[in-house]
Amino acid sequence: MGNLWISNLGELASPLGSGPLGGRRQGEVSRRHGVEVLCRDGRIEAIGSPPEVAAAAAHVGDIERLDAGGGTLVPGFVDPHTHLPWAGDRSAEFAQRLAGRSYLEIAAAGGGILSTVAATRDASESEIRANVTRRLDRMLEWGTTTCEAKSGYGLELEAELKQLRALAAAAADHPVDVVATLLAAHETPAEHRADPERYLDLVCSEIVPAAAAEGLARYCDVFCERGVFSAAQSRRVLEAGLEHGLRPRLHADEFADSHGAELAADLGALTADHLMAVSDRGIEALAASTTIAGLLPGTSFFLKTRLYAPARRLIDAGIPVTLATDCNPGSSHTESLPMIFWLAVLELDMTVEETLTAITLNAACSLELGDEVGTIEAGKQADFVLLEGASLDNLAYHFGVHPITVVVKRGTVAYRKAEAER
Numbered sequence: 001m002g003n004l005w006i007s008n009l010g011e012l013a014s015p016l017g018s019g020p021l022g023g024r025r026q027g028e029v030s031r032r033h034g035v036e037v038l039c040r041d042g043r044i045e046a047i048g049s050p051p052e053v054a055a056a057a058a059h060v061g062d063i064e065r066l067d068a069g070g071g072t073l074v075p076g077f078v079d080p081h082t083h084l085p086w087a088g089d090r091s092a093e094f095a096q097r098l099a100g101r102s103y104l105e106i107a108a109a110g111g112g113i114l115s116t117v118a119a120t121r122d123a124s125e126s127e128i129r130a131n132v133t134r135r136l137d138r139m140l141e142w143g144t145t146t147c148e149a150k151s152g153y154g155l156e157l158e159a160e161l162k163q164l165r166a167l168a169a170a171a172a173d174h175p176v177d178v179v180a181t182l183l184a185a186h187e188t189p190a191e192h193r194a195d196p197e198r199y200l201d202l203v204c205s206e207i208v209p210a211a212a213a214e215g216l217a218r219y220c221d222v223f224c225e226r227g228v229f230s231a232a233q234s235r236r237v238l239e240a241g242l243e244h245g246l247r248p249r250l251h252a253d254e255f256a257d258s259h260g261a262e263l264a265a266d267l268g269a270l271t272a273d274h275l276m277a278v279s280d281r282g283i284e285a286l287a288a289s290t291t292i293a294g295l296l297p298g299t300s301f302f303l304k305t306r307l308y309a310p311a312r313r314l315i316d317a318g319i320p321v322t323l324a325t326d327c328n329p330g331s332s333h334t335e336s337l338p339m340i341f342w343l344a345v346l347e348l349d350m351t352v353e354e355t356l357t358a359i360t361l362n363a364a365c366s367l368e369l370g371d372e373v374g375t376i377e378a379g380k381q382a383d384f385v386l387l388e389g390a391s392l393d394n395l396a397y398h399f400g401v402h403p404i405t406v407v408v409k410r411g412t413v414a415y416r417k418a419e420a421e422r
């Protein structure tokens, strides 16, 4: 139905507008009190005082009522960087890592990303689809209403397409909207280790055209990193994507300055993600471009490097910043944007308002969805998260707990916490 009337709000907190907010503006969040929200046919119809909204509601047919119980309403969260369609389980490897074995030792013994590649190649499309659905369910429960998701564990034509088809099938009957990215250049597969250029030939001449022709991806991504793909190799892949209508977004400067930020800026990429090792020149290049900086602090936390991206310098340079889970089996195994919220506030020194903008409006803009989602304003899609507590500040203050009572997608309640859990 999509007609919904939300009343009894403690606070309504949202960035405003349809474009990315950088610099000081990233922290300019509207925080309103004493307002109600009316949704019609899945879109926001009116926001105002109770009499104003009652007057608007008189023109709408059947309306579902939602008593917010004094909670805080924010835009549905947008997770702009995930790797959802994978198979296999790396929990044993994680236990080894906790016991002190290095990532390189584990990879040399057949673990690491290539173990996920082997499991994903072996899995059926329906098995991967079920995995994606389970992960989307958990994302929704933690407030995500739109996300991006990448391939990148197939590393051969059919297996990459299988991942993307499984993703599309799972997304087709799930409330969370999913935007797909082809990440065939995530790593060089074992069979091409002797000649990585040969694998990039396949990516550019076969995998990119096939994924584009089947309409399976909107974007093309590459892992631009020392020891993976150089800036020159990354450029080749991203230009092949552009030729087939796939705009670039990339993994840049995660462990070493690989000139990924400069490449992203030069190509007009939507985002440059990670940036823990970004150089001053990389920051300057981003500041002079339209590219958004995507921060993934879950990896620094989960890999125990404790090296976080320079969020304050990026924001102070005027660059719009997003935050994402990077949900993947190796370096950030979480579907929870609230977890990333806590890391941003406590480890990246971002304010509560800057962090909210990062996981709503700025994230939506990085997926070219800023006109549709990411803020609570009349005309936009009615995607909301109802948080416990009468203020947005409570989300940062009460960490580690599940903070959400209701998630609304297109004006319909898509998740509601059971009474027993409240």
Ligand SMILES: [Zn+2]
Pocket: 081, 082, 083, 251, 326
């Ligand atoms: Zn990633």
